[in-house]
Amino acid sequence: MATTNISFIRRLTSIWLRETNPARLQELYDAADRARREHVGDDVHLRGLVEISNHCRRRCAYCGVNADRHLKRYRLTDDEILECARRAIALDYGTLVLQSGEDPGRSPEDVARLIRRIKQETPLAVTLSLGEWPADVYALWRDAGADRYLLRFETSNPDLYARIHPPIASDEGAGDRGGSWPHRRDALTALHRLGFEVGSGVMVGIPGQGYDDLARDLLLFRELDLDMIGIGPYLPHPDTPMGRHPERFPPLPSGEQVPNNEATTVAAVALARLLCPDANIPATTAVAVSGGEEARVHALRAGANIVMPNLTPPECRALYEIYPGKAVGIETAEAVTERLSAALARIGRRIGSGPGGRACRRAE
Numbered sequence: 361m362a363t364t365n366i367s368f369i370r371r372l373t374s375i376w377l378r379e380t381n382p383a384r385l386q387e388l389y390d391a392a393d394r395a396r397r398e399h400v401g402d403d404v405h406l407r408g409l410v411e412i413s414n415h416c417r418r419r420c421a422y423c424g425v426n427a428d429r430h431l432k433r434y435r436l437t438d439d440e441i442l443e444c445a446r447r448a449i450a451l452d453y454g455t456l457v458l459q460s461g462e463d464p465g466r467s468p469e470d471v472a473r474l475i476r477r478i479k480q481e482t483p484l485a486v487t488l489s490l491g492e493w494p495a496d497v498y499a500l501w502r503d504a505g506a507d508r509y510l511l512r513f514e515t516s517n518p519d520l521y522a523r524i525h526p527p528i529a530s531d532e533g534a535g536d537r538g539g540s541w542p543h544r545r546d547a548l549t550a551l552h553r554l555g556f557e558v559g560s561g562v563m564v565g566i567p568g569q570g571y572d573d574l575a576r577d578l579l580l581f582r583e584l585d586l587d588m589i590g591i592g593p594y595l596p597h598p599d600t601p602m603g604r605h606p607e608r609f610p611p612l613p614s615g616e617q618v619p620n621n622e623a624t625t626v627a628a629v630a631l632a633r634l635l636c637p638d639a640n641i642p643a644t645t646a647v648a649v650s651g652g653e654e655a656r657v658h659a660l661r662a663g664a665n666i667v668m669p670n671l672t673p674p675e676c677r678a679l680y681e682i683y684p685g686k687a688v689g690i691e692t693a694e695a696v697t698e699r700l701s702a703a704l705a706r707i708g709r710r711i712g713s714g715p716g717g718r719a720c721r722r723a724e
């Protein structure tokens with residue numbers, strides 16, 4: 361995209377995000393669906409998600425597992441994680457996603473040992489989603505065989521970012537910029553340089569997030585040349601600073617504030633597909649939790665091509681409630697896969713096999 365056109369495209373993106381006319385929105389969804397078919401095909405790849413620990417040193421104001429919450433904490437053992445990996449293989453998934461809070465109780469070396477074991481004992485691609493760590497830790501995990509890394513930047517507005525992410529004290533090892541927006545951006549650059557496939561993403565409808573902010577986020581996805589893009593609605597958790605003290609996180613005036621509804625979230629997914637046509641884009645769990653199975657299918661028909669069924673053992677899943685409803689009516693990955701397979705057949709799509717990374721597609 362020529363530099364001179366960037367501000368023009370950002371304005372167009374912002375205008376589309378404000379669209380509420382159902383017929384016009386459908387045009388946007390259809391255009392994204394065509395781009396999806398042309399660039400990534402009809403396969404929907406499944407990634408098995410394992411929430412390996414709910415310990416976290418961070419105090420993100422929106423997140424239900426933040427360090428200040430009184431919550432029973434758990435950490436899965438390597439054997440328990442390998443058991444989940446075996447279920448992923450039985451379900452024919454090509455990728456295991458290991459996600460947790462920033463858990464100081466599992467050392468970088470322990471994580472590297474776990475990655476090596478998964479790579480030795482299974483054919484799975486390994487995606488990590490373990491938060492912000494120094495570049496040498498990312499290098500250690502890359503050397504151990506990890507293929508991909510997910511780290512959402514949540515919002516590209518540095519002031520809003522600072523409001524919802526309290527700083528980390530420098531004695532916690534992150535230096536004086538720990539917890540800041542530039543620190544997050546540097547982490548994404550480091551991951552890219554190390555050769556990971558890199559994923560990032562944002563929440564839609566954070567109080568204080570304007571349409572122009574979200575349009576900037578979408579253009580940043582393209583600038584960062586992301587391999588994976590996760591977009592979900594912000595869902596207030598009552599037992600977090602943002603849930604308990606909404607007056608401290610005021611929304612923008614109506615007309616400026618992005619709503620956290622399905623139409624806007626799916627519009628953001630569609631615009632991400634048009635701006636980054638060959639990225640892997642999930643129909644996220646947050647979309648499904650807020651709008652049900654229909655909303656998930658809606659996202660899959662408006663640009664998304666990935667689903668991440670949850671393989672975490674149910675008793676732990678209930679404790680990984682980063683937003684409300686996430687663990688309500690817990691459905692096994694087996695049940696999700698079966699229902700999805702039927703839903704995909706109805707819309708002329710199918711479950712993909714193999715690792716389904718952006719790199720493999722480029723090599724084809």
Ligand code: 5AD
Binds near residue numbers: 422424514
């Ligand atoms: N609502 C929606 N999404 C949330 N996340 C964390 N808390 C919430 C919430 N209250 C998302 C963040 C994080 C991802 C793992 O989950 O975007 O990066």
